[in-house]
Amino acid sequence: MNSRVRGRWFLGGLGFLAGFYALLIVGLLVADVGFTSWGECRAALQSEAIRHSIVLSFVSCTLAALLSLIVAVPAGYLLSRFRFRGSRLLDSLFDIPIVLPPLVVGLSLLILFQTAVGQWFEGHVMEMTYELPGVVLAQFVVACAFAVRTMRLCFDGIDPRPEQVARTLGCTRAQAFFRVTLPEARGGVIAAGSLAFARALGEFGPILVFSGATRMKTEVLPTTVFLELSIGNLQAALAVSLLMVLAAISVLILARVFGMRGGLL
Amino acid sequence: MSGRPMIDLLDATLGAGSTRLPRISLQVPTGSYAVLLGSTGCGKTTLLETLCGLRPLHAGSLEINGQDMQARDPADRGIGYVPQDGALFPTMTVRQQLVFALRIRRRTIAEQEQRLEELASQLALRSLLDRRPHELSGGERQRVALGRALASKPPLLLLDEPLSSLDDETREAMQVVLAEVYSLNSSTILHVTHREEEAQALSSLIIRFDSVLSAGS
Numbered sequence: 508m509n510s511r512v513r514g515r516w517f518l519g520g521l522g523f524l525a526g527f528y529a530l531l532i533v534g535l536l537v538a539d540v541g542f543t544s545w546g547e548c549r550a551a552l553q554s555e556a557i558r559h560s561i562v563l564s565f566v567s568c569t570l571a572a573l574l575s576l577i578v579a580v581p582a583g584y585l586l587s588r589f590r591f592r593g594s595r596l597l598d599s600l601f602d603i604p605i606v607l608p609p610l611v612v613g614l615s616l617l618i619l620f621q622t623a624v625g626q627w628f629e630g631h632v633m634e635m636t637y638e639l640p641g642v643v644l645a646q647f648v649v650a651c652a653f654a655v656r657t658m659r660l661c662f663d664g665i666d667p668r669p670e671q672v673a674r675t676l677g678c679t680r681a682q683a684f685f686r687v688t689l690p691e692a693r694g695g696v697i698a699a700g701s702l703a704f705a706r707a708l709g710e711f712g713p714i715l716v717f718s719g720a721t722r723m724k725t726e727v728l729p730t731t732v733f734l735e736l737s738i739g740n741l742q743a744a745l746a747v748s749l750l751m752v753l754a755a756i757s758v759l760i761l762a763r764v765f766g767m768r769g770g771l772l
Numbered sequence: 773m774s775g776r777p778m779i780d781l782l783d784a785t786l787g788a789g790s791t792r793l794p795r796i797s798l799q800v801p802t803g804s805y806a807v808l809l810g811s812t813g814c815g816k817t818t819l820l821e822t823l824c825g826l827r828p829l830h831a832g833s834l835e836i837n838g839q840d841m842q843a844r845d846p847a848d849r850g851i852g853y854v855p856q857d858g859a860l861f862p863t864m865t866v867r868q869q870l871v872f873a874l875r876i877r878r879r880t881i882a883e884q885e886q887r888l889e890e891l892a893s894q895l896a897l898r899s900l901l902d903r904r905p906h907e908l909s910g911g912e913r914q915r916v917a918l919g920r921a922l923a924s925k926p927p928l929l930l931l932d933e934p935l936s937s938l939d940d941e942t943r944e945a946m947q948v949v950l951a952e953v954y955s956l957n958s959s960t961i962l963h964v965t966h967r968e969e970e971a972q973a974l975s976s977l978i979i980r981f982d983s984v985l986s987a988g989s
Contacts, residue, residue, distance in 0.1 A: 668859035674846040675824050675853040677876040677924065686876075690863040 536752065543745045551746035556722045557731055561750070563642070564728040568707040571646035575654040575703035576696060583658025583699075584684065588667065598659075604652035612648055613716025616641070641718040642725050646707035653706050654699040661695025662688070694765040705758040708751060776838050778802040778928055778960040779823065784832030786822040791815055795832070798984050800977070802837075805954045805961045807971040810981025816964040817856070819984075820930045823962075824853050837927050852921030852929040852959065856936060858913040860905040866916050867901040873924040891919040894956060895949060911942035915949060922957060929953075931963040935970060947973055 551557060586598050604612060619625050620636050628635070635641040665688060673683040689696075711729035718725040720734060728751050735744040779800040787793045793815045800806045810816050821827045823834070825846035834841045841849055861869055870891050871884040879887075892898045895915045905913060914934055921929060934950070935943045951974060954961055965971060971978045 666859065668855055668857065669861050671821075671824075671826050671846075672853060672855060672859045672920075673861070673872070674826070675849070675851055676873040676920065677847045679845070679847060682876065686872075687861050687863075691861075 539745060539749055539752065543742060543749065547742045548746040548749065551740075551743040552750075554743065556726065557743065557747060559723050560726045560728055560731040560747070563639075563726065564708060567639070567643045567646055567727065568704050570643045571650050571707040572654075572700045572704040574643070574647050575651040575707075576700050578651050579654035579658045579699050579703070580689070580692075580696065582655045583660075584662050584688070586655075586659045587662035601652055601655045604649045605656070609649070609710070609712025610716055613645060613713035616645060616648065616713060616717040636717065637719045637721070637725065639718075639725065642714055642727060645713035645717045646710045648713065649710055650703035650706040654703040657699035657702055658692070658695055661692050661699070664695075665691050697765045698762040701758040701762045705755050708754055776802060777835075778804075778837055779962065780833075780835040781823070782833045784822070784834060785830040786827060787815060787818040791818045793818060793985070796984055797832075798979065800960060800962055800979075802960055803958075804977045805963065805975050806977040806979055807975035808962060808964045808979050808981060808984070809968065809971045810964070810966060812966050814981050816966075816981060817932055820853070820932050820962070820964060823930060824851050825849050850926050850928060852924070852926040854914070854917045854921050854929070854931045854934055856933045858905075858917035860908075860913055860916055860920075862905055865902050865904055866897060866908070869916055869920045870897070870901075870923055872920060877924060887923055891923060894952070895919045909942070910938050911946055914938065914946060918949070918953065922953065922959070925957065925959070927959060929957075929959045929961045931961065933965055934963070936965070936967070943970075950974060 552561075582601065586594065586601075607615075617636065620629055625635075633640050635644060669691075670683045670688050673687045674680065678686065709729060710727075711733065714725070714727060714730065715733070720726060720730045722734070726734065728747055731747045732744045732751075735741075735747065777799040779798060781796060781798040784796045785792070785794045786796065796819065798808075798819070808816060808819075818827060822829055823836070823841075825841065825844060829842060836849060836851070861872070864872070867888065870888050874884045874887060888901075892901060895918060897912075897915060897919060900908065900912055900916070905916075908916065918931075918934070931950075935946050938946060947970070950961075950963070953959075954974075963970075963974060
């Protein structure tokens, strides 16, 4: 076998494996869409409980994404631009929510708010366990880790020289960051916010453990899928799933359009 | 030319790791166009960044325009810095880059407009004012970087290999621009390069990097 033929076999092998996975994903989506109809989806979406879950999901995910950005932009910048004692440890620490089993995140939150500090917070600031703010917190814990990772990659890709020049032109560190670096990172900020929103939207385990699955209260979209499946209402579960698929694809397109192809998206 | 040097770096240790430079001394007279000549990778950029305050001075002393610089932020040193690649602000138009230093210093709109007009005329940037860096050629980018550094009329201008990435024709045109900038502005210039002919064409004083190193020891 000459080298040209071997090259074709190699490329063919790559194409076969990548194509298999692409077909699997397309198959999943097509099967979902083919299994239901517009009428059944509309009927499911008219349920008051499901409408409440849709509104709560979009509000809580938006809040979780905004909170994630407030933390992720400075944290990503700090990790990208500065080397200090413990910076590697901090970098690894921010990855823990990504690799931790979701149920463990929920259980850990539950235990945190049983400690003296947690109890004080619930007594004096706001109640979290099995309450609405707890839903946002459970979503934030995981979503923020993804946002930090995205922002770090974004700042890694931005040349620090213009920022340094800005400091010689009269800027403080903060002015150089806000006037020069942050405008350049706006694509990354949108990608990080979108990713945080998408992660928050899919969050189920931590919310189930920390906030419960109370209808018309702490029920978000993944909880709805779980509750509808548990009572055998496959059509309603599928309708809500398709809504989440639609939201996830929209977020993916948004992030790709704003050029974070090298990141987690 | 006054007696006091614009740059007075004495027995300085700067840089870190493989770019560490021990016991460097450098004096640049006020009002001169000095060219620091040294081979690529010898530490010229490290030296400029230390003068700007972007890198710490580990030992020795640094005075610029007669004032101790050790505790000063890069913003308060009165230095215009043009890095090798220009390092323009990617999201800003040429107009925004040229008035950047004045906006930070909260100068009036009238002052900004007047300085913009002077720089655009001096550096032939009038037709480029609404363009962004990715729409500029190499020579145009260097002219904008130069104008941005000159905007606040700093007493000292540091140029890091400003002509190295340009083709021969653009380089010659840029040398004329630098000579004009020197004659029209009252800044002292320290220009770093590895090209002997560039040093001969522009400078009133050539300093070899080897002498800077040995001067301190």
